[in-house]
Amino acid sequence: MATALGPRRNKMKPARWARELGWRHVVGVAALVFALFPVWFVVIAAFSDSASLSNQRLWPETFTLRQLRTLLDSYPFWSWFRNSLVISIVTSACTVLLAAAAAFAFSRLRFRGRRTGLLSLLLVQMFPASLAFVAIYLMVRNLPNAFPGLGNGSTATIILFYLGGALGSNAWLIKGFFDTIPKELDESARIDGASHAQVFWRIILPLALPVLAIIFLLAFISAQAEFLVASVVLFGQDLSSPSKTVATGLQGLLAGDRYDLRWGPFAIGALIASIPVVLLFQFLQRFIVGGITAGAVKG
Missing domain, CATH: 1.10.3720.10 (MetI-like)
Known part of the structure; x- marks a missing residue:
């Protein structure tokens, strides 16, 4: 059965996986968050009701198209x-x-x-x-x-x-x-x-x-x-x-x-x-x- 289906893969132990591969995932996720954070900040400012950056939050209370209407109308x-x-x-x-x-x-x-x-x-x-x-x-x-x-x-x-x-x-x-x-x-x-x-x-x-x-x-x-x-x-x-x-x-x-x-x-x-x-x-x-x-x- 093992010959017909190919060699059986040995599961890597959690400690070894964390030591050899896990840290790469952590670095990749950290780099992704670091790269996307400014983009998310721009998205918040674009769909927020306030046009100021000083009072922005990581997750705004409401999303609005007020800024878009201001841009297109003015x-x-x-x-x-x-x-x-x-x-x-x-x-x-x-x-x-x-x-x-x-x-x-x-x-x-x-x-x-x-x-x-x-x-x-x-x-x-x-x-x-x-x-x-x-x-x-x-x-x-x-x-x-x-x-x-x-x-x-x-x-x-x-x-x-x-x-x-x-x-x-x-x-x-x-x-x-x-x-x-x-x-x-x-x-x-x-x-x-x-x-x-x-x-x-x-x-x-x-x-x-x-x-x-x-x-x-x-x-x-x-x-x-x-x-x-x-x-x-x-x-x-x-x-x-x-x-x-x-x-x-x-x-x-x-x-x-x-x-x-x-x-x-x-x-x-x-x-x-x-x-x-x-x-x-x-x-x-x-x-x-x-x-x-x-x-x-x-x-």
């Missing part, structure tokens, strides 16, 4: 949400396309200045974006002189600055994944008459879907939560302006006298803004796991 939140969503989607898609094209050139092509270009991309990423704020502000002021559709308050301007800041590091990440794809596939396709563009679109990109999904997710999260560059481009816009993003709009709810801070509308707005990120992460989860596994082995 501010153009849905316009902020739409702007952030459009900026995040366009920025993520263009980032993946541009970074993948640059990574393909650095990984598969051999040309003069290739190593210098790679090192230049790495060097540029070492400088923090805050060093460019003055330059960004001056560029935003002068852009309408050359391009009337760009400038202060323009969604396209924010997208352009986001694309320039994320290209270098993402190109490096994708290049590392492209290097793991056997070059024999490229050579076989070239023998059959395929061009570099056909190799890129029909062979390399389908095989690199896991890392492209990771880059898309990271770029989406970064664009959705980015505040500093957006605040420079949207300088001078008040809370009634529909041109703001979610990050700049919600920050305006906390700008003022400490007795006039609107924590309740801020919390409910932050929860709504996190929904696209959570849904996108769930949709791309299988690609993310595949990308991490595939990137761990070369060849």
Whole structure:
């Protein structure tokens, strides 16, 4: 009977289980509670009747949608949400396309200045974006002189600055994944008459879907939560302006006298803004796991 059903597993004694495995469960639960406590605090503030954080409890006495009604009735939140969503989607898609094209050139092509270009991309990423704020502000002021559709308050301007800041590091990440794809596939396709563009679109990109999904997710999260560059481009816009993003709009709810801070509308707005990120992460989860596994082995 034991041979037919396989070897019988010996039950681990409680003392041994606690010594070898139990402490891992304790550490995992503690880490989970530590990570979820700020989120729970935001949820309480979002559905509490009070807009203050000083008198919040771990479990509120009543749940209400008062903060949501205040946010939607007093501010153009849905316009902020739409702007952030459009900026995040366009920025993520263009980032993946541009970074993948640059990574393909650095990984598969051999040309003069290739190593210098790679090192230049790495060097540029070492400088923090805050060093460019003055330059960004001056560029935003002068852009309408050359391009009337760009400038202060323009969604396209924010997208352009986001694309320039994320290209270098993402190109490096994708290049590392492209290097793991056997070059024999490229050579076989070239023998059959395929061009570099056909190799890129029909062979390399389908095989690199896991890392492209990771880059898309990271770029989406970064664009959705980015505040500093957006605040420079949207300088001078008040809370009634529909041109703001979610990050700049919600920050305006906390700008003022400490007795006039609107924590309740801020919390409910932050929860709504996190929904696209959570849904996108769930949709791309299988690609993310595949990308991490595939990137761990070369060849």
